[in-house]
Amino acid sequence: MRLLFRRRWQKKFNKRVGDSITFSESDASWRIAGLVPGAASFGNYYAWITYPAAQPFVTVPGSVSFAYIVLDHPADAEAVASSLQSRYPHLNIRSKADLVNEEKHSLGDSFLPILQAILVIAVLIGIAVVGLTIYTATVDKSREFGILKAIGLSNRQLYGTMLVQSLAVTALGLLIGATLSFGVGYLIMNWLDLGFELTAADIGLVAGLAVVMAFLASVVPVRRLITIDPAEVFKS
Amino acid sequence: MSILIAENLTKVYGRKGARLVALDQVSFEAKSGETTLIMGPSGSGKTTLLLLLGTLLCPTAGRVLLDGRSLSDLKVGDLSSARLQTIGFVFQHFNLLASLTAIQNVMVPRLAAGLGKKEAERQAAVMLDRFGLAKRQHALPADLSGGEQQRVAIARALMNSPTLLLADEPTANLDSRTGHEIVQTLSRTAKEEGKIVIIVSHDPRIQDIADRVISLEDGKIKERDGRKL
Numbered sequence: 159m160r161l162l163f164r165r166r167w168q169k170k171f172n173k174r175v176g177d178s179i180t181f182s183e184s185d186a187s188w189r190i191a192g193l194v195p196g197a198a199s200f201g202n203y204y205a206w207i208t209y210p211a212a213q214p215f216v217t218v219p220g221s222v223s224f225a226y227i228v229l230d231h232p233a234d235a236e237a238v239a240s241s242l243q244s245r246y247p248h249l250n251i252r253s254k255a256d257l258v259n260e261e262k263h264s265l266g267d268s269f270l271p272i273l274q275a276i277l278v279i280a281v282l283i284g285i286a287v288v289g290l291t292i293y294t295a296t297v298d299k300s301r302e303f304g305i306l307k308a309i310g311l312s313n314r315q316l317y318g319t320m321l322v323q324s325l326a327v328t329a330l331g332l333l334i335g336a337t338l339s340f341g342v343g344y345l346i347m348n349w350l351d352l353g354f355e356l357t358a359a360d361i362g363l364v365a366g367l368a369v370v371m372a373f374l375a376s377v378v379p380v381r382r383l384i385t386i387d388p389a390e391v392f393k394s
Numbered sequence: 395m396s397i398l399i400a401e402n403l404t405k406v407y408g409r410k411g412a413r414l415v416a417l418d419q420v421s422f423e424a425k426s427g428e429t430t431l432i433m434g435p436s437g438s439g440k441t442t443l444l445l446l447l448g449t450l451l452c453p454t455a456g457r458v459l460l461d462g463r464s465l466s467d468l469k470v471g472d473l474s475s476a477r478l479q480t481i482g483f484v485f486q487h488f489n490l491l492a493s494l495t496a497i498q499n500v501m502v503p504r505l506a507a508g509l510g511k512k513e514a515e516r517q518a519a520v521m522l523d524r525f526g527l528a529k530r531q532h533a534l535p536a537d538l539s540g541g542e543q544q545r546v547a548i549a550r551a552l553m554n555s556p557t558l559l560l561a562d563e564p565t566a567n568l569d570s571r572t573g574h575e576i577v578q579t580l581s582r583t584a585k586e587e588g589k590i591v592i593i594v595s596h597d598p599r600i601q602d603i604a605d606r607v608i609s610l611e612d613g614k615i616k617e618r619d620g621r622k623l
């Protein structure tokens with residue numbers, strides 16, 4: 159019996175078109191008749207077989223859970239769907255666009271809030287880490303800042319120095335973070351056998367957040383900077 | 395020709411409970427080209443006086459006039475630029491920025507004043523050369539001797555051509571010969587460039603190079619130029 163196979167699985171199962179494959183649940187041997195591009199799915203594995211070949215596996219022979227209908231004129235999809243729906247009220251009929259939308263939402267509804275919470279926590283941790291780094295550096299360098307104040311650098315010039323530091327730390331973090339998330343993300347998604355996508359918009363969003371983070375992170379150190387008394391540098 | 399007037403300078407530290415009169419009605423004048431030495435035992439108020447002259451501390455009473463302008467009445471925001479433009483500091487502990495080379499340290503005031511990096515570097519090199527440090531330009535402070543560090547500090551203090559040069563115990567961390575050289579350098583700078591130089595020290599050996607000696611005790615002037623008050 160023949161089956162269609164995901165293109166990416168050739169490597170995974172070390173099989174080519176024309177090779178045979180068996181599954182532990184069945185004694186039947188399947189010949190790989192062709193490849194399907196894409197078709198990634200979270201937590202599921204799909205292969206394609208003919209309807210007659212599937213009969214031994216279905217509980218109620220002759221039944222289907224769903225069927226795809228290919229139209230000669232795809233533009234009519236909505237109209238065809240609603241007319242079919244009124245003719246077969248017990249079936250659930252969707253146009254392709256609706257189906258895609260529903261799938262997207264059901265996935266988004268369950269994952270998005272978690273991802274957003276993780277993002278918020280990550281940004282807060284980022285602010286704390288960058289802030290602490292800059293704060294420590296400021297305390298560490300308070301004599302240097304005192305000297306600069308004595309020389310006559312304005313508070314604004316000193317904030318500038320601090321903000322540059324803050325941005326530099328953040329940029330470094332962004333670079334490391336982006337590299338890591340790209341690498342780890344790619345590995346994980348590859349391992350889950352899903353596609354991995356990191357768009358320029360994503361990176362832009364994170365870079366924007368990082369700049370905001372750098373500013374927020376320098377709020378507390380700046381308050382510390384203001385309290386540095388240049389008279390202190392006259393003492394030992 | 396510039397003139398510095400300290401007018402009844404008084405500084406009280408602390409509040410009601412633990413008030414300490416660190417400086418009590420101190421008045422004197424100093425002119426361009428002159429070196430004034432402020433002497434006195436530890437705790438007599440020398441550093442406090444220098445901080446008041448340098449706008450790093452606000453007097454409780456009295457004021458500092460530089461060429462008729464009261465430095466004590468400047469707004470907080472204007473103090474830093476007044477310091478940058480008109481006052482140079484030399485410290486007991488040199489206070490060079492440890493991570494910067496000699497020339498970078500000397501460039502700082504020029505950069506802060508808005509000069510471009512190239513020009514600041516050129517001017518800093520000229521200044522370092524004047525103090526015999528041409529070969530030490532790229533050394534870090536940690537690799538310089540005490541005398542060299544203090545000369546770098548003087549070069550840095552002079553970069554923005556200040557009217558007033560204030561030095562707090564500039565020789566305390568140097569051996570006596572090097573200390574003497576540093577004080578001579580300061581007083582020569584006063585004469586050759588018409589700076590008002592004020593040196594705080596409790597080292598009696600440097601009295602002879604000063605044009606004026608003021609002795610403090612318990613925050614009051616006890617002697618002027620050897621004459622008891």
Ligand SMILES: Nc1ncnc2c1ncn2[C@@H]1O[C@H](COP(=O)(O)OP(=O)(O)O)[C@@H](O)[C@H]1O
Pocket residue numbers: 407408414416434435436437438439440441442443
């Ligand atoms: N920030 C301060 N707060 C309270 N007391 C101070 C402070 N700075 C100096 N003093 C006190 O004021 C007096 C004069 O100090 P200072 O001007 O440093 O003297 P000197 O430089 O002659 O040793 C000393 O008794 C010192 O303890």
Ligand SMILES: [Mg+2]
Pocket residue numbers: 440441442
């Ligand atoms: Mg002192």
